[in-house]
Amino acid sequence: MSLVEIVSHNEVIYTILDKPPPEPPKTPRYQSALEKQLKETKIPQLRRTFGYAEVPVSPPDKFLKKGEGIGQPVKKSDHKHYTTGDLPPVPRRPPPGKKPEKPKVNFRVVNIKKAIKVKGRPVEPRLVDTRDGHTKKIKGSGEVPEYCLRPDFGQMPAYLVKRNRRIQRALDAIRYAEENKESLCKQIADEERQKLLDDLKLNWQLMQKAFLQLPMLTDTPPKILKKAKMEQELKQLEKDILLVESNPYIYVYD
Incomplete structure:
Protein backbone atom coordinates (compact mmCIF):
# COMPACT_ATOMS: atom_id res chain seq x y z
CA MET A 1 0.00 0.00 0.00
CA SER A 2 1.37 3.35 -1.06
CA LEU A 3 0.60 6.67 0.59
CA VAL A 4 0.28 9.85 -1.52
CA GLU A 5 0.80 13.10 0.28
CA ILE A 6 -0.71 16.22 -1.41
CA VAL A 7 0.79 19.30 0.05
CA SER A 8 -0.74 22.03 -2.17
CA HIS A 9 -3.44 22.09 -4.82
CA ASN A 10 -5.48 24.70 -6.67
CA GLU A 11 -8.68 22.77 -7.39
CA VAL A 12 -12.04 24.33 -6.43
CA ILE A 13 -15.21 22.27 -6.26
CA TYR A 14 -17.34 25.07 -7.70
CA THR A 15 -15.35 25.04 -10.93
CA ILE A 16 -15.97 21.33 -11.35
CA LEU A 17 -19.82 21.57 -11.31
CA ASP A 18 -21.64 22.44 -14.51
CA LYS A 19 -22.93 25.99 -14.74
CA PRO A 20 -26.73 26.45 -15.10
CA PRO A 21 -27.96 27.43 -18.56
CA PRO A 22 -28.50 31.15 -19.09
CA GLU A 23 -32.07 32.47 -18.75
CA PRO A 24 -33.86 33.20 -22.03
CA PRO A 25 -34.29 36.88 -22.84
CA LYS A 26 -37.63 38.37 -21.78
CA THR A 27 -40.07 39.58 -24.39
CA PRO A 28 -40.48 43.35 -24.50
CA ARG A 29 -43.41 44.73 -22.52
CA TYR A 30 -46.52 45.63 -24.52
CA GLN A 31 -47.01 49.34 -24.93
CA SER A 32 -50.00 50.87 -26.61
CA ALA A 33 -49.24 53.02 -29.61
CA LEU A 34 -51.92 55.52 -28.58
CA GLU A 35 -50.76 55.94 -24.99
CA LYS A 36 -48.12 58.50 -25.84
CA GLN A 37 -50.51 60.38 -28.13
CA LEU A 38 -53.20 60.48 -25.41
CA LYS A 39 -50.74 61.81 -22.87
CA GLU A 40 -49.70 64.57 -25.26
CA THR A 41 -53.27 65.58 -26.20
CA LYS A 42 -54.61 65.45 -22.64
CA ILE A 43 -55.02 68.94 -21.20
CA PRO A 44 -54.78 68.98 -17.43
CA GLN A 45 -57.69 70.75 -15.73
CA LEU A 46 -56.29 72.61 -12.81
CA ARG A 47 -58.04 73.92 -9.76
CA ARG A 48 -60.64 71.18 -9.68
CA THR A 49 -62.43 70.84 -6.38
CA PHE A 50 -65.10 68.56 -4.87
CA GLY A 51 -67.71 71.30 -5.16
CA TYR A 52 -69.07 74.08 -2.98
CA ALA A 53 -68.69 73.80 0.73
CA GLU A 54 -72.23 75.11 1.01
CA VAL A 55 -74.74 74.95 -1.82
CA PRO A 56 -75.69 78.48 -2.82
CA VAL A 57 -79.36 79.31 -2.42
CA SER A 58 -81.21 80.57 -5.47
CA PRO A 59 -82.66 84.07 -5.20
CA PRO A 60 -86.37 84.50 -4.36
CA ASP A 61 -87.30 85.52 -7.92
CA LYS A 62 -85.99 82.22 -9.36
CA PHE A 63 -88.79 80.00 -8.06
CA LEU A 64 -90.36 77.31 -10.21
CA LYS A 65 -93.14 78.83 -12.26
CA LYS A 66 -96.06 77.16 -13.96
CA GLY A 67 -95.09 75.31 -17.10
CA GLU A 68 -91.37 75.30 -16.31
CA GLY A 69 -91.23 71.88 -14.64
CA ILE A 70 -90.21 68.60 -16.17
CA GLY A 71 -92.99 67.57 -18.54
CA GLN A 72 -93.52 64.96 -21.16
CA PRO A 73 -91.00 65.17 -23.99
CA VAL A 74 -92.41 66.35 -27.28
CA LYS A 75 -92.36 63.56 -29.82
CA LYS A 76 -90.70 64.63 -33.00
CA SER A 77 -91.82 63.10 -36.25
CA ASP A 78 -89.83 62.76 -39.44
CA HIS A 79 -92.97 63.05 -41.54
CA LYS A 80 -92.76 65.64 -44.28
CA HIS A 81 -95.65 66.82 -46.37
CA TYR A 82 -94.95 67.76 -49.96
CA THR A 83 -97.59 69.68 -51.85
CA THR A 84 -97.81 69.82 -55.59
CA GLY A 85 -99.71 72.62 -57.25
CA ASP A 86 -102.38 74.80 -55.75
CA LEU A 87 -104.67 73.14 -53.22
CA PRO A 88 -108.27 74.21 -52.72
CA PRO A 89 -108.88 76.42 -49.69
CA VAL A 90 -110.02 74.82 -46.50
CA PRO A 91 -113.80 75.13 -46.22
CA ARG A 92 -114.98 77.39 -43.48
CA ARG A 93 -116.94 76.14 -40.56
CA PRO A 94 -120.63 76.73 -40.99
CA PRO A 95 -122.16 79.24 -38.61
CA PRO A 96 -123.83 77.69 -35.59
CA GLY A 97 -127.55 77.27 -36.15
CA LYS A 98 -130.27 77.92 -33.67
CA LYS A 99 -131.07 75.17 -31.23
CA PRO A 100 -134.51 73.63 -31.63
CA GLU A 101 -136.87 75.04 -29.11
CA LYS A 102 -138.20 72.57 -26.59
CA PRO A 103 -141.97 72.32 -26.44
CA LYS A 104 -143.38 73.95 -23.39
CA VAL A 105 -145.09 71.44 -21.14
CA ASN A 106 -147.41 72.32 -18.32
CA PHE A 107 -146.32 69.75 -15.75
CA ARG A 108 -149.09 70.70 -13.37
CA VAL A 109 -151.74 69.63 -15.85
CA VAL A 110 -149.84 66.45 -16.69
CA ASN A 111 -149.52 65.49 -13.03
CA ILE A 112 -153.23 66.15 -12.43
CA LYS A 113 -154.21 63.87 -15.34
CA LYS A 114 -151.91 61.12 -14.06
CA ALA A 115 -153.32 61.42 -10.56
CA ILE A 116 -156.88 61.06 -11.87
CA LYS A 117 -156.03 57.85 -13.75
CA VAL A 118 -154.11 56.22 -10.90
CA LYS A 119 -156.15 53.57 -9.08
CA GLY A 120 -156.26 53.66 -5.34
CA ARG A 121 -154.25 51.18 -3.37
CA PRO A 122 -156.47 48.47 -1.93
CA VAL A 123 -156.78 48.46 1.82
CA GLU A 124 -155.14 45.40 3.31
CA PRO A 125 -157.48 43.64 5.74
CA ARG A 126 -156.36 43.90 9.33
CA LEU A 127 -157.48 42.49 12.63
CA VAL A 128 -157.80 44.28 15.97
CA ASP A 129 -157.00 41.84 18.75
CA THR A 130 -156.72 44.08 21.82
CA ARG A 131 -158.81 46.75 23.44
CA ASP A 132 -156.01 49.25 22.93
CA GLY A 133 -156.42 49.05 19.17
CA HIS A 134 -153.41 46.81 18.39
CA THR A 135 -153.79 45.63 14.82
CA LYS A 136 -152.16 42.89 12.80
CA LYS A 137 -152.47 41.63 9.26
CA ILE A 138 -155.00 38.88 8.71
CA LYS A 139 -152.83 37.29 6.03
CA GLY A 140 -150.41 34.96 7.73
CA SER A 141 -151.96 35.36 11.19
CA GLY A 142 -153.66 31.92 11.17
CA GLU A 143 -157.09 33.34 11.88
CA VAL A 144 -158.35 32.71 8.34
CA PRO A 145 -157.78 29.40 6.48
CA GLU A 146 -155.38 30.00 3.62
CA TYR A 147 -153.40 26.82 2.94
CA CYS A 148 -156.46 24.68 2.30
CA LEU A 149 -157.79 27.24 -0.20
CA ARG A 150 -154.72 27.12 -2.42
CA PRO A 151 -155.33 25.78 -5.96
CA ASP A 152 -152.69 23.04 -5.53
CA PHE A 153 -153.95 21.86 -2.14
CA GLY A 154 -154.22 18.07 -1.91
CA GLN A 155 -152.41 17.47 -5.22
CA MET A 156 -149.24 15.47 -5.71
CA PRO A 157 -146.08 17.57 -6.07
CA ALA A 158 -144.60 17.93 -9.51
CA TYR A 159 -141.33 16.17 -8.63
CA LEU A 160 -143.26 13.09 -7.45
CA VAL A 161 -145.31 13.05 -10.65
CA LYS A 162 -142.09 13.09 -12.73
CA ARG A 163 -140.57 10.36 -10.57
CA ASN A 164 -143.64 8.12 -10.94
CA ARG A 165 -143.64 8.63 -14.71
CA ARG A 166 -139.96 7.70 -14.90
CA ILE A 167 -140.53 4.56 -12.83
CA GLN A 168 -143.54 3.60 -14.96
CA ARG A 169 -141.56 3.98 -18.18
CA ALA A 170 -138.79 1.76 -16.77
CA LEU A 171 -141.35 -0.90 -15.74
CA ASP A 172 -142.97 -0.80 -19.18
CA ALA A 173 -139.60 -1.26 -20.85
CA ILE A 174 -138.79 -4.26 -18.63
CA ARG A 175 -142.22 -5.82 -19.29
CA TYR A 176 -141.88 -5.30 -23.04
CA ALA A 177 -138.40 -6.86 -23.02
CA GLU A 178 -139.67 -9.90 -21.11
CA GLU A 179 -142.62 -10.39 -23.44
CA ASN A 180 -140.64 -10.06 -26.65
CA LYS A 181 -137.35 -11.64 -25.66
CA GLU A 182 -136.07 -14.51 -27.74
CA SER A 183 -135.24 -17.91 -26.33
CA LEU A 184 -131.66 -18.13 -25.09
Missing part, protein backbone atom coordinates in the same frame (compact mmCIF):
# COMPACT_ATOMS: atom_id res chain seq x y z
CA CYS A 185 -131.49 -21.80 -25.98
CA LYS A 186 -131.08 -22.78 -29.64
CA GLN A 187 -130.35 -26.00 -31.43
CA ILE A 188 -127.22 -26.24 -33.52
CA ALA A 189 -127.45 -27.56 -37.08
CA ASP A 190 -126.25 -30.99 -38.16
CA GLU A 191 -123.37 -29.46 -40.13
CA GLU A 192 -122.13 -27.62 -37.05
CA ARG A 193 -122.49 -30.76 -34.91
CA GLN A 194 -120.51 -32.83 -37.44
CA LYS A 195 -117.81 -30.16 -37.71
CA LEU A 196 -117.53 -30.02 -33.91
CA LEU A 197 -117.17 -33.79 -33.77
CA ASP A 198 -114.48 -33.83 -36.50
CA ASP A 199 -112.50 -31.09 -34.70
CA LEU A 200 -112.65 -33.00 -31.42
CA LYS A 201 -111.40 -36.20 -33.10
CA LEU A 202 -108.59 -34.27 -34.82
CA ASN A 203 -107.51 -32.75 -31.50
CA TRP A 204 -107.57 -36.21 -29.92
CA GLN A 205 -105.35 -37.61 -32.69
CA LEU A 206 -102.82 -34.79 -32.32
CA MET A 207 -102.80 -35.14 -28.55
CA GLN A 208 -102.44 -38.96 -28.80
CA LYS A 209 -99.51 -38.57 -31.20
CA ALA A 210 -97.78 -36.13 -28.83
CA PHE A 211 -98.47 -38.45 -25.90
CA LEU A 212 -96.89 -41.44 -27.66
CA GLN A 213 -93.76 -39.39 -28.38
CA LEU A 214 -93.09 -38.88 -24.67
CA PRO A 215 -90.05 -40.69 -23.22
CA MET A 216 -90.67 -44.08 -21.64
CA LEU A 217 -88.77 -43.20 -18.48
CA THR A 218 -90.39 -40.51 -16.36
CA ASP A 219 -87.79 -39.95 -13.71
CA THR A 220 -88.11 -36.18 -13.20
CA PRO A 221 -90.99 -34.13 -11.79
CA PRO A 222 -91.48 -32.06 -15.01
CA LYS A 223 -91.86 -35.27 -17.05
CA ILE A 224 -94.35 -36.69 -14.55
CA LEU A 225 -96.42 -33.48 -14.54
CA LYS A 226 -96.45 -33.21 -18.33
CA LYS A 227 -97.53 -36.84 -18.74
CA ALA A 228 -100.30 -36.49 -16.15
CA LYS A 229 -101.57 -33.31 -17.80
CA MET A 230 -101.69 -34.91 -21.25
CA GLU A 231 -103.51 -37.96 -19.87
CA GLN A 232 -106.12 -35.68 -18.30
CA GLU A 233 -106.63 -33.77 -21.57
CA LEU A 234 -107.00 -37.03 -23.52
CA LYS A 235 -109.66 -38.28 -21.11
CA GLN A 236 -111.56 -34.97 -21.41
CA LEU A 237 -111.46 -35.16 -25.22
CA GLU A 238 -112.76 -38.74 -25.13
CA LYS A 239 -115.65 -37.67 -22.89
CA ASP A 240 -116.51 -34.77 -25.22
CA ILE A 241 -116.44 -37.02 -28.29
CA LEU A 242 -118.66 -39.60 -26.58
CA LEU A 243 -121.08 -36.85 -25.49
CA VAL A 244 -121.42 -35.41 -29.01
CA GLU A 245 -121.80 -38.85 -30.65
CA SER A 246 -124.45 -40.05 -28.19
CA ASN A 247 -126.63 -36.92 -28.49
CA PRO A 248 -127.94 -36.15 -32.01
CA TYR A 249 -129.70 -32.98 -30.80
CA ILE A 250 -127.50 -30.39 -29.09
CA TYR A 251 -128.78 -27.09 -27.67
CA VAL A 252 -126.55 -24.12 -26.93
CA TYR A 253 -127.26 -21.28 -24.49
CA ASP A 254 -126.09 -17.80 -25.48
Whole structure:
Protein backbone atom coordinates (compact mmCIF):
# COMPACT_ATOMS: atom_id res chain seq x y z
CA MET A 1 0.00 0.00 0.00
CA SER A 2 1.37 3.35 -1.06
CA LEU A 3 0.60 6.67 0.59
CA VAL A 4 0.28 9.85 -1.52
CA GLU A 5 0.80 13.10 0.28
CA ILE A 6 -0.71 16.22 -1.41
CA VAL A 7 0.79 19.30 0.05
CA SER A 8 -0.74 22.03 -2.17
CA HIS A 9 -3.44 22.09 -4.82
CA ASN A 10 -5.48 24.70 -6.67
CA GLU A 11 -8.68 22.77 -7.39
CA VAL A 12 -12.04 24.33 -6.43
CA ILE A 13 -15.21 22.27 -6.26
CA TYR A 14 -17.34 25.07 -7.70
CA THR A 15 -15.35 25.04 -10.93
CA ILE A 16 -15.97 21.33 -11.35
CA LEU A 17 -19.82 21.57 -11.31
CA ASP A 18 -21.64 22.44 -14.51
CA LYS A 19 -22.93 25.99 -14.74
CA PRO A 20 -26.73 26.45 -15.10
CA PRO A 21 -27.96 27.43 -18.56
CA PRO A 22 -28.50 31.15 -19.09
CA GLU A 23 -32.07 32.47 -18.75
CA PRO A 24 -33.86 33.20 -22.03
CA PRO A 25 -34.29 36.88 -22.84
CA LYS A 26 -37.63 38.37 -21.78
CA THR A 27 -40.07 39.58 -24.39
CA PRO A 28 -40.48 43.35 -24.50
CA ARG A 29 -43.41 44.73 -22.52
CA TYR A 30 -46.52 45.63 -24.52
CA GLN A 31 -47.01 49.34 -24.93
CA SER A 32 -50.00 50.87 -26.61
CA ALA A 33 -49.24 53.02 -29.61
CA LEU A 34 -51.92 55.52 -28.58
CA GLU A 35 -50.76 55.94 -24.99
CA LYS A 36 -48.12 58.50 -25.84
CA GLN A 37 -50.51 60.38 -28.13
CA LEU A 38 -53.20 60.48 -25.41
CA LYS A 39 -50.74 61.81 -22.87
CA GLU A 40 -49.70 64.57 -25.26
CA THR A 41 -53.27 65.58 -26.20
CA LYS A 42 -54.61 65.45 -22.64
CA ILE A 43 -55.02 68.94 -21.20
CA PRO A 44 -54.78 68.98 -17.43
CA GLN A 45 -57.69 70.75 -15.73
CA LEU A 46 -56.29 72.61 -12.81
CA ARG A 47 -58.04 73.92 -9.76
CA ARG A 48 -60.64 71.18 -9.68
CA THR A 49 -62.43 70.84 -6.38
CA PHE A 50 -65.10 68.56 -4.87
CA GLY A 51 -67.71 71.30 -5.16
CA TYR A 52 -69.07 74.08 -2.98
CA ALA A 53 -68.69 73.80 0.73
CA GLU A 54 -72.23 75.11 1.01
CA VAL A 55 -74.74 74.95 -1.82
CA PRO A 56 -75.69 78.48 -2.82
CA VAL A 57 -79.36 79.31 -2.42
CA SER A 58 -81.21 80.57 -5.47
CA PRO A 59 -82.66 84.07 -5.20
CA PRO A 60 -86.37 84.50 -4.36
CA ASP A 61 -87.30 85.52 -7.92
CA LYS A 62 -85.99 82.22 -9.36
CA PHE A 63 -88.79 80.00 -8.06
CA LEU A 64 -90.36 77.31 -10.21
CA LYS A 65 -93.14 78.83 -12.26
CA LYS A 66 -96.06 77.16 -13.96
CA GLY A 67 -95.09 75.31 -17.10
CA GLU A 68 -91.37 75.30 -16.31
CA GLY A 69 -91.23 71.88 -14.64
CA ILE A 70 -90.21 68.60 -16.17
CA GLY A 71 -92.99 67.57 -18.54
CA GLN A 72 -93.52 64.96 -21.16
CA PRO A 73 -91.00 65.17 -23.99
CA VAL A 74 -92.41 66.35 -27.28
CA LYS A 75 -92.36 63.56 -29.82
CA LYS A 76 -90.70 64.63 -33.00
CA SER A 77 -91.82 63.10 -36.25
CA ASP A 78 -89.83 62.76 -39.44
CA HIS A 79 -92.97 63.05 -41.54
CA LYS A 80 -92.76 65.64 -44.28
CA HIS A 81 -95.65 66.82 -46.37
CA TYR A 82 -94.95 67.76 -49.96
CA THR A 83 -97.59 69.68 -51.85
CA THR A 84 -97.81 69.82 -55.59
CA GLY A 85 -99.71 72.62 -57.25
CA ASP A 86 -102.38 74.80 -55.75
CA LEU A 87 -104.67 73.14 -53.22
CA PRO A 88 -108.27 74.21 -52.72
CA PRO A 89 -108.88 76.42 -49.69
CA VAL A 90 -110.02 74.82 -46.50
CA PRO A 91 -113.80 75.13 -46.22
CA ARG A 92 -114.98 77.39 -43.48
CA ARG A 93 -116.94 76.14 -40.56
CA PRO A 94 -120.63 76.73 -40.99
CA PRO A 95 -122.16 79.24 -38.61
CA PRO A 96 -123.83 77.69 -35.59
CA GLY A 97 -127.55 77.27 -36.15
CA LYS A 98 -130.27 77.92 -33.67
CA LYS A 99 -131.07 75.17 -31.23
CA PRO A 100 -134.51 73.63 -31.63
CA GLU A 101 -136.87 75.04 -29.11
CA LYS A 102 -138.20 72.57 -26.59
CA PRO A 103 -141.97 72.32 -26.44
CA LYS A 104 -143.38 73.95 -23.39
CA VAL A 105 -145.09 71.44 -21.14
CA ASN A 106 -147.41 72.32 -18.32
CA PHE A 107 -146.32 69.75 -15.75
CA ARG A 108 -149.09 70.70 -13.37
CA VAL A 109 -151.74 69.63 -15.85
CA VAL A 110 -149.84 66.45 -16.69
CA ASN A 111 -149.52 65.49 -13.03
CA ILE A 112 -153.23 66.15 -12.43
CA LYS A 113 -154.21 63.87 -15.34
CA LYS A 114 -151.91 61.12 -14.06
CA ALA A 115 -153.32 61.42 -10.56
CA ILE A 116 -156.88 61.06 -11.87
CA LYS A 117 -156.03 57.85 -13.75
CA VAL A 118 -154.11 56.22 -10.90
CA LYS A 119 -156.15 53.57 -9.08
CA GLY A 120 -156.26 53.66 -5.34
CA ARG A 121 -154.25 51.18 -3.37
CA PRO A 122 -156.47 48.47 -1.93
CA VAL A 123 -156.78 48.46 1.82
CA GLU A 124 -155.14 45.40 3.31
CA PRO A 125 -157.48 43.64 5.74
CA ARG A 126 -156.36 43.90 9.33
CA LEU A 127 -157.48 42.49 12.63
CA VAL A 128 -157.80 44.28 15.97
CA ASP A 129 -157.00 41.84 18.75
CA THR A 130 -156.72 44.08 21.82
CA ARG A 131 -158.81 46.75 23.44
CA ASP A 132 -156.01 49.25 22.93
CA GLY A 133 -156.42 49.05 19.17
CA HIS A 134 -153.41 46.81 18.39
CA THR A 135 -153.79 45.63 14.82
CA LYS A 136 -152.16 42.89 12.80
CA LYS A 137 -152.47 41.63 9.26
CA ILE A 138 -155.00 38.88 8.71
CA LYS A 139 -152.83 37.29 6.03
CA GLY A 140 -150.41 34.96 7.73
CA SER A 141 -151.96 35.36 11.19
CA GLY A 142 -153.66 31.92 11.17
CA GLU A 143 -157.09 33.34 11.88
CA VAL A 144 -158.35 32.71 8.34
CA PRO A 145 -157.78 29.40 6.48
CA GLU A 146 -155.38 30.00 3.62
CA TYR A 147 -153.40 26.82 2.94
CA CYS A 148 -156.46 24.68 2.30
CA LEU A 149 -157.79 27.24 -0.20
CA ARG A 150 -154.72 27.12 -2.42
CA PRO A 151 -155.33 25.78 -5.96
CA ASP A 152 -152.69 23.04 -5.53
CA PHE A 153 -153.95 21.86 -2.14
CA GLY A 154 -154.22 18.07 -1.91
CA GLN A 155 -152.41 17.47 -5.22
CA MET A 156 -149.24 15.47 -5.71
CA PRO A 157 -146.08 17.57 -6.07
CA ALA A 158 -144.60 17.93 -9.51
CA TYR A 159 -141.33 16.17 -8.63
CA LEU A 160 -143.26 13.09 -7.45
CA VAL A 161 -145.31 13.05 -10.65
CA LYS A 162 -142.09 13.09 -12.73
CA ARG A 163 -140.57 10.36 -10.57
CA ASN A 164 -143.64 8.12 -10.94
CA ARG A 165 -143.64 8.63 -14.71
CA ARG A 166 -139.96 7.70 -14.90
CA ILE A 167 -140.53 4.56 -12.83
CA GLN A 168 -143.54 3.60 -14.96
CA ARG A 169 -141.56 3.98 -18.18
CA ALA A 170 -138.79 1.76 -16.77
CA LEU A 171 -141.35 -0.90 -15.74
CA ASP A 172 -142.97 -0.80 -19.18
CA ALA A 173 -139.60 -1.26 -20.85
CA ILE A 174 -138.79 -4.26 -18.63
CA ARG A 175 -142.22 -5.82 -19.29
CA TYR A 176 -141.88 -5.30 -23.04
CA ALA A 177 -138.40 -6.86 -23.02
CA GLU A 178 -139.67 -9.90 -21.11
CA GLU A 179 -142.62 -10.39 -23.44
CA ASN A 180 -140.64 -10.06 -26.65
CA LYS A 181 -137.35 -11.64 -25.66
CA GLU A 182 -136.07 -14.51 -27.74
CA SER A 183 -135.24 -17.91 -26.33
CA LEU A 184 -131.66 -18.13 -25.09
CA CYS A 185 -131.49 -21.80 -25.98
CA LYS A 186 -131.08 -22.78 -29.64
CA GLN A 187 -130.35 -26.00 -31.43
CA ILE A 188 -127.22 -26.24 -33.52
CA ALA A 189 -127.45 -27.56 -37.08
CA ASP A 190 -126.25 -30.99 -38.16
CA GLU A 191 -123.37 -29.46 -40.13
CA GLU A 192 -122.13 -27.62 -37.05
CA ARG A 193 -122.49 -30.76 -34.91
CA GLN A 194 -120.51 -32.83 -37.44
CA LYS A 195 -117.81 -30.16 -37.71
CA LEU A 196 -117.53 -30.02 -33.91
CA LEU A 197 -117.17 -33.79 -33.77
CA ASP A 198 -114.48 -33.83 -36.50
CA ASP A 199 -112.50 -31.09 -34.70
CA LEU A 200 -112.65 -33.00 -31.42
CA LYS A 201 -111.40 -36.20 -33.10
CA LEU A 202 -108.59 -34.27 -34.82
CA ASN A 203 -107.51 -32.75 -31.50
CA TRP A 204 -107.57 -36.21 -29.92
CA GLN A 205 -105.35 -37.61 -32.69
CA LEU A 206 -102.82 -34.79 -32.32
CA MET A 207 -102.80 -35.14 -28.55
CA GLN A 208 -102.44 -38.96 -28.80
CA LYS A 209 -99.51 -38.57 -31.20
CA ALA A 210 -97.78 -36.13 -28.83
CA PHE A 211 -98.47 -38.45 -25.90
CA LEU A 212 -96.89 -41.44 -27.66
CA GLN A 213 -93.76 -39.39 -28.38
CA LEU A 214 -93.09 -38.88 -24.67
CA PRO A 215 -90.05 -40.69 -23.22
CA MET A 216 -90.67 -44.08 -21.64
CA LEU A 217 -88.77 -43.20 -18.48
CA THR A 218 -90.39 -40.51 -16.36
CA ASP A 219 -87.79 -39.95 -13.71
CA THR A 220 -88.11 -36.18 -13.20
CA PRO A 221 -90.99 -34.13 -11.79
CA PRO A 222 -91.48 -32.06 -15.01
CA LYS A 223 -91.86 -35.27 -17.05
CA ILE A 224 -94.35 -36.69 -14.55
CA LEU A 225 -96.42 -33.48 -14.54
CA LYS A 226 -96.45 -33.21 -18.33
CA LYS A 227 -97.53 -36.84 -18.74
CA ALA A 228 -100.30 -36.49 -16.15
CA LYS A 229 -101.57 -33.31 -17.80
CA MET A 230 -101.69 -34.91 -21.25
CA GLU A 231 -103.51 -37.96 -19.87
CA GLN A 232 -106.12 -35.68 -18.30
CA GLU A 233 -106.63 -33.77 -21.57
CA LEU A 234 -107.00 -37.03 -23.52
CA LYS A 235 -109.66 -38.28 -21.11
CA GLN A 236 -111.56 -34.97 -21.41
CA LEU A 237 -111.46 -35.16 -25.22
CA GLU A 238 -112.76 -38.74 -25.13
CA LYS A 239 -115.65 -37.67 -22.89
CA ASP A 240 -116.51 -34.77 -25.22
CA ILE A 241 -116.44 -37.02 -28.29
CA LEU A 242 -118.66 -39.60 -26.58
CA LEU A 243 -121.08 -36.85 -25.49
CA VAL A 244 -121.42 -35.41 -29.01
CA GLU A 245 -121.80 -38.85 -30.65
CA SER A 246 -124.45 -40.05 -28.19
CA ASN A 247 -126.63 -36.92 -28.49
CA PRO A 248 -127.94 -36.15 -32.01
CA TYR A 249 -129.70 -32.98 -30.80
CA ILE A 250 -127.50 -30.39 -29.09
CA TYR A 251 -128.78 -27.09 -27.67
CA VAL A 252 -126.55 -24.12 -26.93
CA TYR A 253 -127.26 -21.28 -24.49
CA ASP A 254 -126.09 -17.80 -25.48
